[in-house]
Amino acid sequence: xxxxxxxxxxxxxxxxxxxxxxxxxxxxxxxxxxxxxxxxxxxxxxxxxxxxxxxxxxxxxxxxxxxxxxxxxxxxxxxxxxxxxxxxxxxxxxxxxxxxxxxxxxxxxxxxxxxxxxxxxxxxxxxxxxxxxxxxxxxxxxxxxxxxxxxxxxxxxxxxxxxxxxxxxxxxxxxxxxxxxxxxxxxxxxxxxxxxxxxxxxxxxxxxxxxxxxxxxxxxxxxxxxxxxxxxxxxxxxxxxxxxxxxxxxxxxxxxxxxxxxxxxxxxxxxxxxxxxxxxxxxxxxxxxxxxxxxx
Amino acid sequence: xxxxxxxxxxxxxxxxxxxxxxxxxxxxxxxxxxxxxxxxxxxxxxxxxxxxxxxxxxxxxxxxxxxxxxxxxxxxxxxxxxxxxxxxxxxx
Numbered sequence: 566x567x568x569x570x571x572x573x574x575x576x577x578x579x580x581x582x583x584x585x586x587x588x589x590x591x592x593x594x595x596x597x598x599x600x601x602x603x604x605x606x607x608x609x610x611x612x613x614x615x616x617x618x619x620x621x622x623x624x625x626x627x628x629x630x631x632x633x634x635x636x637x638x639x640x641x642x643x644x645x646x647x648x649x650x651x652x653x654x655x656x657x658x659x660x661x662x663x664x665x666x667x668x669x670x671x672x673x674x675x676x677x678x679x680x681x682x683x684x685x686x687x688x689x690x691x692x693x694x695x696x697x698x699x700x701x702x703x704x705x706x707x708x709x710x711x712x713x714x715x716x717x718x719x720x721x722x723x724x725x726x727x728x729x730x731x732x733x734x735x736x737x738x739x740x741x742x743x744x745x746x747x748x749x750x751x752x753x754x755x756x757x758x759x760x761x762x763x764x765x766x767x768x769x770x771x772x773x774x775x776x777x778x779x780x781x782x783x784x785x786x787x788x789x790x791x792x793x794x795x796x797x798x799x800x801x802x803x804x805x806x807x808x809x810x811x812x813x814x815x816x817x818x819x820x821x822x823x824x825x826x827x828x829x830x831x832x833x834x835x836x837x838x839x840x841x842x843x844x845x846x847x848x849x850x851x852x853x854x855x856x857x858x859x860x861x
Numbered sequence: 862x863x864x865x866x867x868x869x870x871x872x873x874x875x876x877x878x879x880x881x882x883x884x885x886x887x888x889x890x891x892x893x894x895x896x897x898x899x900x901x902x903x904x905x906x907x908x909x910x911x912x913x914x915x916x917x918x919x920x921x922x923x924x925x926x927x928x929x930x931x932x933x934x935x936x937x938x939x940x941x942x943x944x945x946x947x948x949x950x951x952x953x
Contacts, residue, residue: 573892591867594877598868610868615933622929838921845918849905856906 593837599830606824617831628828632835634807635815642811643790646729650786651779653730654737659771661742675735683732687799690728694800714801718808721801725809728796733789737782744778745771777854784847791840812836880917887913901953912953916946 600617602610623629661671678686696702696713705712714724748770756766794813797803803810803818810818816836820829887910890896898906907915920942927938 575888575891594873595867597876598870598873601870601873602868604868608865608868610870612870615928615935618925618928619933622925835925838918838925842918842922845914853905 596830596833599826600834601827603827613827617827618835621828621831621835628832631807631810631815632812632832635810635812636839638809639791639793639811642726642729642793643787645726646733646790647783647786649726649730650734650737651783653734654782655741655775655779657734657738658741658745658775659767661738663746672739675739678732678735681732683795684799686728686732687796690724690731690796691800694724716805718805721805721809725797725800728800729790729793732796733786737786740778740782741775744775748774777851780847780851780854784844784851787843787847788840791843883913883917903953905953907953909950912949915953916942916949919945919949 599610601612601614603613603616604610617628620626620628621632624633657675661675662668681689693699694702694714696706702712702714712720714720752770752774753766756770761769792813793811794817797809797811798814798817801809803814812832813836816829816832819825819832890909896908898908898911900906905911920939923942923945924935924938927935927941931937
């Protein structure tokens with residue numbers, strides 16, 4: 566029988582709520598207020614109703630075009646990095662040592678990229694990929710490939726995707742490694758007795774046991790890549806042209822570059838809603854998987 | 862306390878009062894009448910709070926879809942959202 570849920574413990578989180586109110590809720594309320602008004606500075610606001618939202622959702626307007634274009638770039642970017650980082654992370658986790666001194670060494674090496682601040686990662690790759698002084702850029706150019714991420718949109722994308730893969734595949738690998746370590750040895754022994762192939766062991770033992778950590782990895786990587794700002798801002802600044810202008814970069818351009826607070830507020834609310842919806846879906850899937858694992 | 866920097870309008874004020882009232886109602890209900898999570902049509906185990914969240918998030922998207930596809934007359938979207946809310950609380 567399911568016990569009734571007692572929600573009284575929630576009152577204990579009141580102090581945290583107070584802090585969150587000041588750091589998140591009040592600013593968010595201000596953004597909602599901005600989104601229905603227009604301002605020309607001087608703290609004077611004029612009612613605009615749902616005007617900014619209508620414009621934002623209409624592809625034929627400047628704002629709408631920019632919104633849908635950068636949303637498309639964001640989704641493409643997230644899809645690409647997930648398609649690379651998840652399988653790569655699994656392969657790396659499978660090939661990591663399970664015992665001995667090499668475990669610690671590998672873990673430290675794997676964790677290194679995760680410890681570097683995002684703007685530093687951007688700066689590293691900005692210099693590393695430069696054709697004139699960067700090791701990578703100069704090497705690729707020396708091979709006869711005309712590689713220049715400053716002027717070629719495709720090269721800019723390759724650079725940013727490679728940077729993200731370098732920065733974050735470790736996270737996926739470490740999560741998968743944790744999942745692999747939790748598999749009891751008895752499973753492998755049973756598989757050996759049955760004469761299971763390497764592929765069968767992966768398909769029927771390792772992958773199902775990694776399912777939960779993989780979900781977490783996909784959620785984390787999707788959210789992070791969907792909100793990416795610092796690294797492309799440092800490496801390409803959203804260029805060449807607008808080719809690497811993601812939603813967050815577009816938002817900063819609108820809010821701080823053009824000081825269009827109303828448009829920027831409308832964009833951030835829609836952006837926020839998309840993230841909230843995706844988070845909810847992932848959270849629901851995860852808790853369902855948890856409940857299933859608990860019941861099994 | 863001067864809140865002019867938050868650029869309040871009475872419309873957004875009402876909106877937030879509505880949400881705050883819904884949250885307060887849910888909190889009181891949860892304290893006074895603890896409930897069991899229920900499994901609805903989406904085969905999700907939900908409490909009243911979950912259903913409120915699904916309602917609010919869904920309503921936001923209903924309004925956005927209306928604005929993007931139909932036009933700026935959002936009262937219709939609000940009407941649909943009310944039906945949506947009733948459906949969520951009844952069946953989800």
